[in-house]
Amino acid sequence: MVKIETFAVEQWMDLYEDNAKHNLAETCCASLSLKDLQSLSGEETDIIDFSHKQTYGAIRGSKALRSNIAKLYSSELTTPLTSENVLVTNGAIQANFLALYASVGPGDHVICHYPTYQQLYSVPKSFGAEVSLWKSSEENDWTLDLAELKSLIQPNTKLIIINNPQNPTGAIIERETLQEIVNIAKQHDITIHCDEVYRPLFHSLGPDVPENPPSILDFGYEKTVSTSSMSKAFSLAGIRLGWVASRSSEIIEACADARHYTLISVGQLDDSVATHALSTSCIGNLLKRNTELAQQNLKDLEEFVRDYESKAAWVRPRAGTTAFIKFIKNGVPVDDVAFCQHLYENNGVMLAPGSQCFGDGKDFKGYVRVGYVPERQVLVDGLKALREFMENGFKSVPLATQ
Template identity: 60%
Template structure:
C-alpha cells in the first residue's frame, strides 16, 4: 500500500491541519498564499466588458459534466497566453484543465513517476512536489537553495545530483515560500542540460505571472518554461494565487509534449472527470483579454504596496528578523532570532496567533521536517492591505511585549 507523508502545511506537529484549523478563526490571516480574493461582481468591475456576465449563459444550461478536458474557450485562452513571444504557438489540445494546481501536480507526478525512477526537486518548496514522487516509489534528491545566495539554484550542484535513471527535474518558479525567481539565464542553462540528458522538466508556475520586483524589460525576467523550445517540458498553473480566484478550483497542465497530456488525461479518469461548468466559465471570463490585464495590474499593485509595508516592519526590527526580499509571488520567508539564535518557529506562530490573532506558517515544520529552516516563518503578504496593516501593528505590539516569552529553537541531541 502506498504511504504518503503527512502534508506539513496542513498538519504541523501537535497542531493537526494547521491551515484548516486556524485560517478561519485567525483575526489577521497573513498565512494565506493567494492575492486578496475577488467575487464575480469584482471581476465584472475590472473587466472592460462590464455588460457581460460569466454566469448568465449558464442560467438555462443543463449542468452536465461539460467539456471533459476543459472548454475550448478556456484552453484556447491559456494557449494564447503561453504562446506570447514564442516561435511555436502552443495548441489548445496541449492543455488539460484540472481541479486546481494541486490536482495538476499530483496527476502529473502520478503519470510520470514510478518505482526505480530518480527525481530532482527544487528546495525548499511546496511539499507535494517531493513527497508525492517519494510515495510513488521514486528516489528524490533535493536541489537545495539557501538565503546566503538569495535562494538561487546552482547548476553545478544539479550536475552532481543527476543520475543515469533521473526521470524528472522539478522547479517552482516563482518559488514558495521564499518569493525567489529562477532567472532567464538559469532557465536556459537548465533546458540545455536537460536536453543533453533527455530529462523531462516540470515547473510549478502557480505564482506566475505575479512579478512585482522585476519587469519584463529586465534581461533576467523569467519566461514560462514552455517558451524555451524544449519539447520535454511541462508546467502547471491555476487561477488561485496570482488571479485571486482560489474558490473556483481551476488549474491546468500544459506541455510541449502532447503524449504527457494524453497520459494525464487517461489517469484523471480515475479521479475527477471534469472541472465544473461554472468554474470553467468564470475562469474563462477572468483570463480573457478584456479582464486579465486589469486583474493582474490590481494584484501586482497590491503586492507592491503590501510588500513595502512588510519591508518597513522588517527594517525596523532587524534586531529580531531577516529575509531575502521576494521578487515575485505572494509569500516571504522571514527568519526570527533572539540574541543570534533562531526562535522556535512553531511556538512563535502559536503564541502570536493566541495573543494577537496574527497567523503565520512555521517554516521549519512545514518546509524542513523540523530540522531545517529554524526560526523561519512564511508570511503571506498579499491579503487586503488593511488586513496586513492591522496584522503588522499587532505583530509590532507583540515584538515589544511578548517576544521575550518566545523560546529559542533547541538543538536535538
C-alpha cells in the same frame, strides 16, 4: 496501501485559518467576487449563463478556456501553444499530482528544487521514486547552483522539479538559469516539471532583470510541463480550477488518462468564470490590480523587517505572494513553531512555521512564511498586531533546539 507523508503546511492551515483574526498565512492574492470580476472586465454581460444546462460539459475543459490558458504561454521566440496543449484540472494541486503520477514510479530518481511546496517532493516519494533535494539557501539569495544539479543526476533520473516563482521565499529563477536547466535536462533526456502557480506575478524584479522570466515552456524543449491555477495570481481560489500545460502530446495524454480516475470534468460554472477572468477584456486589469497590491503591501512588510532588523532577516521577495522571514535572538533562530503559536494565541495573527511546514522539522528553523497580498486592510491590521507581539510577546519565545 501507499504511504504518503503528512502534508504539513496544509495541516497547519486547516488547524488555524478558520479562526485567525489576522490571516497572514494566506498565499492567494486578495480574493475577488464575481461582481468584482465583472467590474474589472468592464462588460455588462453575465459571467455565468443561468439558462445553460449543467451537464458534465467539456471533459478536458472548454476550448475557450484552454485557448485562453494557452495564450498565457505565448512567446515570440517559440511556436504558440494551442488548446490541445492544455488539460484543465481541479486546481494546481491536482495538476501537480496528475503530472507526477504520469511521470514517475518505483525505480525512478527525481531532483526537486527546495524549499518548496511539500507536494512536489512528497508525492513522487509516495510513488516509490527516490527524491534528491536541490537546495537553495538564504546566503545565496535562494538562487540555485547548477553545478550541484549536475552532481545530483543519476542514470535513472527521470524528472527535475522546479518552482518559479518559488514558494515560500518569493525568489525567482532567471532566464539564464532556466536555459541552463533546460540544456542539462536535454543532455540527459530528463523531463522538467515547473510549478508556475505564482506566475506571472513578477512585481519586484528590479533593474538587473529587464523582463519577466519566461515560462519553462518557452524554451522549445518538448519534455517540459507547466502547472498553474486561478488561485494565486488570479485571485479565484474558490473556483478550484488549474491546469497542466505541455508541448508534449504524450505528456498531456498520460495526464488525461490518469485524470479519468480522479475527475470527469471541472464544473461548468468554474470553467465559465475562469474563461472570463483570462479573457482579453479582463486579464490585464486583474493582473494590474494584483501587482499594485503586492507592491504596496510589500513596502509595509519591508518596513516591518527594517524596524526589527536585529530580530528579523529576509531576502526581499521578487515575485509571488509569500516572504520567508527568519526571526532571531542575538543571532540565534527562535523556535518558529512556538513563535507562530504564541503569536496566534496572544495576538490572533496566523503565520506558517518554516521548519514544520517546509523543513520536516530539521531545516529552516526560525523561519516563518508570510502571505503579504491579502486585502490592504488585512495586512495593515495584521502587521500592527505583529508589531505589538514583537514589543510584548517576542521575549517569551524560546530559541530553536540545535
